[in-house]
Every structure is written in structure tokens, then in C-alpha cells.
Amino acid sequence: xxxxxxxxxLVVADMAASLGFYRILLGASGAAADAAFDAADNDPHLAxxxxxxFLLEIDTxxxxxxxxxxxxxxxxxxxxxxxxxxxxxxxxxERYGRLTAAGYQGRQPPYDAFWxxxxxIVADPDGNDIGLMSPVDESKRSWPPEExxxxxx
Numbered sequence: 001x002x003x004x005x006x007x008x009x010l011v012v013a014d015m016a017a018s019l020g021f022y023r024i025l026l027g028a029s030g031a032a033a034d035a036a037f038d039a040a041d042n043d044p045h046l047a048x049x050x051x052x053x054f055l056l057e058i059d060t061x062x063x064x065x066x067x068x069x070x071x072x073x074x075x076x077x078x079x080x081x082x083x084x085x086x087x088x089x090x091x092x093x094e095r096y097g098r099l100t101a102a103g104y105q106g107r108q109p110p111y112d113a114f115w116x117x118x119x120x121i122v123a124d125p126d127g128n129d130i131g132l133m134s135p136v137d138e139s140k141r142s143w144p145p146e147e148x149x150x151x152x153x
Contacts, residue, residue, distance in 0.1 A: 003095075007083030009057040009131065011064040011071065016041065018058055026050070055083070066114070069151040070107030070121060070129065078107065081121060083131040089118035092132045096120040107151055114145035 012018040023037050026048075036048050044063035048056045064071055064078070071078035086092055093110045099122045100106045107129055108121035116136040121129050 002087055004085045005082070006053060006085045007055040007057060007081075007131065007133070009059060009064075009081040009083060011059055011061055011068075011079050011081075013061060015044065015046075015058070015060050019046065022048075022056070022058065026056075065147070066145050067119065067148050068108055068121060068129075069148050070123075072147075073151045077127070078121075078129050081129045081131045083133055086132055086134055089134040089137070092118040092120050092134050095132050096122060109149050109151075111149050112140050112142075113148070114142045116141040119148075 010018070019037055019041065036046060044060040046056075046058040048058075050056055061071075061075075068078050068081070086095060089112075096106065096110050104125070105123040106120070107123050108119070110118055110120040110132075113119040116138055117140075118134040120132045122132070124130055
């Protein structure tokens with residue numbers, strides 16, 4: 001199985017303030033970066049592709065509650081999700097099952113997310129949220145987004 005660290009998702013209280021900070025930090029310039037930041041000014045989500053294929057995503061708290069059951073259960077947690085790409089939809093379920101069977105806390109059970117991926121979240125030993133995401137399957141996209149299944153017990 002091949003996992004690849006490919007994403008950092010930040011859950012923010014103030015999208016405009018966060019966009020201002022990251023625009024300066026990353027020195028975002030050029031039409032694509034400017035368009036991504038400008039679009040996010042009125043959107044609860046930003047996805048910014050960084051060099052090397054790494055993805056920085058910024059979501060408002062309301063947007064993140066759609067896909068993160070652990071955040072709904074405990075609003076003080078889940079401010080950062082470290083994302084790993086896995087090779088298939090089945091690999092999300094398999095890896096989530098192995099980790100939770102080993103005693104790690106499931107924060108979001110695997111489900112078919114509205115953006116078309118199979119997705120799950122498990123907390124590491126220090127409570128950091130680790131996202132597991134399959135490649136997008138266009139046939140699995142749905143709109144409008146529905147809330148993900150509840151956090152596992």
C-alpha cells in the first residue's frame with residue numbers, strides 16, 4: 001500500500017484574516033493563486049496547490065463540520081487535519097479499520113464524501129487528526145453536501 005502525505009487542512013474561525021495571512025506567508029502571486037485566494041474571500045473553502053503537489057486547504061468552521069464528525073462532537077478539537085492520499089476507496093476502509101482495531105480513536109468513520117473521495121479521520125497518539133483520502137471518483141460526487149456520518153464511539 002502506498003500512502004503519501006499530500007495535504008494540510010486548516011479549520012479557521014475568520015476566513016478573511018486567514019487568507020490575508022497565508023497570502024503574505026506564501027507570497028501567492030500569479031493569476032491562478034490570486035484567483036484561488038479571491039474566490040475564497042466569499043467562499044467557505046480554499047484549495048491551494050503548492051509546488052510539489054502538496055495541497056493547502058482552508059475551511060471555515062461551518063464548512064468543516066460537514067466533513068468532520070469529530071469537530072461536531074468536540075468543537076475545540078480538529079483544527080488541523082494532516083492528509084494522506086491512499087491508493088483506493090478500499091484502502092481508506094482497510095487502513096481506518098487497522099488503526100481503530102489497534103486502539104487509535106476514529107474521529108470520522110469512512111464514508112463517500114460529497115467531493116467524490118472515500119474519506120476517514122483517525123487521531124494519532126497525541127490527538128492529531130489524520131485524514132485518509134482515496135482518489136476522487138467523479139461518479140461519487142454529490143451536491144448539495146450532506147453531513148458526514150457521526151464519530152465512532
